[in-house]
Amino acid sequence: MQTTDKYLELFQQNREQIGKEDPLFLKELRDAAIKAFQRDGFPGRKEERYKYTHLEPAFDGKLSFDFQPRQIHFDDSEIFSCDVPLLDSNVLTVLNGFFHQNGEGILTKLDNGIIYGGLKEAIAQFPDLVEKYLGKNAPTDDEPFVALNTAFSQDGIFLYVPEGIRMERPIQIINLLLSDKNQMVQHRNLLVLERNAAAQVIICDHTLSPHMFLTNSVTEVYTGENADMDLLRLQNEHNNSCQVTNTWISQDRNSRCQHGTITLHGGIVRNNLRINMEGEGAETSALGLFLTDKMQHVDNYTVIEHSKPHCTSNQYYKGVLDDISTGAFNGKIHVHPDAQKTEAFQTNNNILLSDTAKMQTKPRLEIYADDVKCSHGATVGQIDEEALFYLQSRGIPKEESRLMLMDAFTWDVISKIKQLSLQVRITDLVSKRLRGELSRCNNCAMHCEH
Amino acid sequence: MLEIKDLKVSIEDKEILKGINLSVKAGEVHAIMGPNGSGKSTLASALAGRDYFNITNGKILYEGKDLTELSPEDRAREGIFLGFQYPVEIPGVSMVNFLRTAINSMRKYREQDPLPAGEFLKLMREKKKIVEIDSDLTNRSVNEGFSGGEKKKNEIFQMALLEPKLAILDETDSGLDIDALRIVSNGVNKLRSPENATIIITHYQRLLDYIVPDVVHVLYKGRIVKSGDKSLARELEEHGYDWIKQEVDAND
Ligand SMILES: Nc1ncnc2c1ncn2[C@@H]1O[C@H](COP(=O)(O)OP(=O)(O)OP(=O)(O)O)[C@@H](O)[C@H]1O
Ligand SMILES: [Mg+2]
Numbered sequence: 015m016q017t018t019d020k021y022l023e024l025f026q027q028n029r030e031q032i033g034k035e036d037p038l039f040l041k042e043l044r045d046a047a048i049k050a051f052q053r054d055g056f057p058g059r060k061e062e063r064y065k066y067t068h069l070e071p072a073f074d075g076k077l078s079f080d081f082q083p084r085q086i087h088f089d090d091s092e093i094f095s096c097d098v099p100l101l102d103s104n105v106l107t108v109l110n111g112f113f114h115q116n117g118e119g120i121l122t123k124l125d126n127g128i129i130y131g132g133l134k135e136a137i138a139q140f141p142d143l144v145e146k147y148l149g150k151n152a153p154t155d156d157e158p159f160v161a162l163n164t165a166f167s168q169d170g171i172f173l174y175v176p177e178g179i180r181m182e183r184p185i186q187i188i189n190l191l192l193s194d195k196n197q198m199v200q201h202r203n204l205l206v207l208e209r210n211a212a213a214q215v216i217i218c219d220h221t222l223s224p225h226m227f228l229t230n231s232v233t234e235v236y237t238g239e240n241a242d243m244d245l246l247r248l249q250n251e252h253n254n255s256c257q258v259t260n261t262w263i264s265q266d267r268n269s270r271c272q273h274g275t276i277t278l279h280g281g282i283v284r285n286n287l288r289i290n291m292e293g294e295g296a297e298t299s300a301l302g303l304f305l306t307d308k309m310q311h312v313d314n315y316t317v318i319e320h321s322k323p324h325c326t327s328n329q330y331y332k333g334v335l336d337d338i339s340t341g342a343f344n345g346k347i348h349v350h351p352d353a354q355k356t357e358a359f360q361t362n363n364n365i366l367l368s369d370t371a372k373m374q375t376k377p378r379l380e381i382y383a384d385d386v387k388c389s390h391g392a393t394v395g396q397i398d399e400e401a402l403f404y405l406q407s408r409g410i411p412k413e414e415s416r417l418m419l420m421d422a423f424t425w426d427v428i429s430k431i432k433q434l435s436l437q438v439r440i441t442d443l444v445s446k447r448l449r450g451e452l453s454r455c456n457n458c459a460m461h462c463e464h
Numbered sequence: 465m466l467e468i469k470d471l472k473v474s475i476e477d478k479e480i481l482k483g484i485n486l487s488v489k490a491g492e493v494h495a496i497m498g499p500n501g502s503g504k505s506t507l508a509s510a511l512a513g514r515d516y517f518n519i520t521n522g523k524i525l526y527e528g529k530d531l532t533e534l535s536p537e538d539r540a541r542e543g544i545f546l547g548f549q550y551p552v553e554i555p556g557v558s559m560v561n562f563l564r565t566a567i568n569s570m571r572k573y574r575e576q577d578p579l580p581a582g583e584f585l586k587l588m589r590e591k592k593k594i595v596e597i598d599s600d601l602t603n604r605s606v607n608e609g610f611s612g613g614e615k616k617k618n619e620i621f622q623m624a625l626l627e628p629k630l631a632i633l634d635e636t637d638s639g640l641d642i643d644a645l646r647i648v649s650n651g652v653n654k655l656r657s658p659e660n661a662t663i664i665i666t667h668y669q670r671l672l673d674y675i676v677p678d679v680v681h682v683l684y685k686g687r688i689v690k691s692g693d694k695s696l697a698r699e700l701e702e703h704g705y706d707w708i709k710q711e712v713d714a715n716d
Binding site: 398399400401403404405406407408409410411412414415418419421422423425426 | 512513514515516535536537539540541545546548551552554555556557561562565566569570573605606622626
């Protein structure tokens with residue numbers, strides 16, 4: 015049987031169980047999504063968008079999928095605490111794709127109107143609010159993995175920040191994968207910032223047991239007029255994992271958004287990022303940094319839609335590849351006909367540390383307006399031998415000199431992260447990763463060998 | 465201190481140094497002059513351990529040891545310093561981090577503990593005075609955006625911090641204004657001692673008015689074709705290299 019058919023069957027056979035308590039709009043959304051998926055199926059080898067990352071085999075494996083949250087007993091404060099020093103955040107845990115209550119309630123509603131917690135609970139308590147946004151940004155007919163997720167996902171994180179409210183404490187979403195068998199997970203985050211609102215969200219992806227994990231997640235983000243969204247994803251899964259992330263962001267007038275993807279570890283990682291600037295004067299910056307070794311593979315696929323005039327976008331992506339690892343960057347800037355005065359920049363720089371690592375980089379500019387400033391640059395190179403010699407000639411050992419240059423290379427991206435405490439934390443994690451130390455969070459007691 | 469015997473160096477089958485003989489004793493200052501492309505920087509790099517050269521013949525002995533067996537970092541730790549003709553910019557590596565790492569690597573080699581932060585800063589302040597280097601420069605990335613002259617001063621600043629036994633200064637005077645030239649020369653002179661030696665590569669007699677050499681060599685087409693005292697530099701300043709070139713080329 016074709017992989018696509020397997021998933022169609024899985025859906026039909028469990029239709030009763032999936033979203034049992036769904037309101038009508040969600041039932042319809044799922045049905046539309048599965049239809050779209052049936053039509054499109056998994057992208058084939060010839061599909062341009064997935065040229066460098068063929069995902070079907072990963073989805074074809076023998077994987078269990080939970081339709082209900084499984085009761086796994088573990089004391090997360092004891093075995094796991096993903097602390098970001100100095101960062102006082104609201105921690106929300108997602109375990110194998112389902113909201114996992116630890117401490118805070120399933121859904122917290124503050125006096126000022128902020129709502130955060132489990133998405134499933136939010137659908138139950140605030141169906142009208144969720145309906146307004148869910149699936150609007152991440153359309154199912156555009157991307158088969160979004161369609162698949164829309165059909166199957168049942169839970170994840172919901173954040174709502176009402177007009178004029180600027181959240182002080184960041185939200186930290188910790189996705190934990192912990193199972194006794196090979197596991198597929200599909201979860202969904204919905205983050206909504208109304209006019210003049212501000213929020214900072216950090217998503218951390220972790221594997222806690224050595225099983226094969228396959229994750230297909232969707233994060234939908236709405237950035238209202240003049241709102242500030244700061245979203246950073248830290249991927250730290252083991253080599254036996256496969257992760258597809260789909261981040262669909264819309265930005266209203268004069269809003270500002272910073273999105274970052276830091277990939278420290280992972281087997282196969284594909285990050286789809288789409289930012290749609292739907293209002294004039296919006297600003298966005300997309301940062302990316304990945305570090306790969308062994309057989310790891312990381313593919314960042316970005317699309318920046320400049321739909322309206324006077325918007326600015328900056329993309330900085332960097333990669334460091336060792337051993338026989340592979341990477342890809344595909345960055346599209348799409349300037350629509352009436353998006354005059356667009357400023358769009360993109361750089362993608364990569365360093366290969368071995369002769370066998372491979373990087374594919376491809377900028378794509380589609381510009382249909384005439385009064386725009388766009389630029390892009392991509393490099394794939396080795397470490398700068400001149401600089402290396404300079405450092406060595408001052409008595410610094412070769413290996414240490416190399417690491418200093420790597421730190422400098424990665425700092426270029428890290429330094430653009432707005433929050434200082436996060437900068438410090440990520441600098442530390444990246445530096446440990448470059449030095450071959452496992453960069454799990456400091457307080458994690460799980461000594462994963464993968 | 466340094467004994468170079470019949471040194472031949474090539475890059476990709478092209479022979480650049482064709483048999484260099486040079487002997488430098490502690491306490492001496494040697495000047496190496498010569499037309500563009502004659503191999504001066506190649507010699508300097510070979511001494512510092514740049515590895516894209518092939519040493520096809522000869523020996524380099526430094527304090528009696530075979531230098532070619534040492535890595536560039538160990539040469540530095542043994543007291544060799546190269547002031548680069550073109551110091552490379554290293555964005556993202558801060559001067560302070562770079563200098564601290566360098567000093568502590570040297571100390572580690574000598575089995576000394578790392579320098580405490582306070583003492584390091586004090587040392588920096590002290591040495592900055594010698595080259596009258598702008599404070600601002602040490603807050604930046606290594607050489608990034610430095611002007612030509614600032615880069616050269618930075619080389620001398622590093623030399624002052626690292627206190628080498630054998631300093632090789634490759635055209636440290638080019639691109640310096642008159643004041644900077646004086647400052648840099650003073651810096652070099654201050655570091656002169658009976659235990660140390662300096663090799664100065666230059667195109668200009670002017671520097672040698674400030675730093676008076678014991679021996680002047682002319683390098684041409686990969687060979688030292690003439691050596692003499694400081695008056696040789698003056699002669700070259702007046703007459704150029706043509707007379708030497710003619711002598712050499714006639715014998716070829
Ligand atoms: N990396 C390289 N690859 C090929 N040729 C090189 C390389 N480096 C130097 N050369 C050649 O070696 C020769 C000597 O160069 P070198 O830089 O040593 O000259 P120099 O005497 O320092 O000249 P200048 O006075 O201009 O600084 C030149 O012909 C140069 O082109
Ligand atoms: Mg030269």
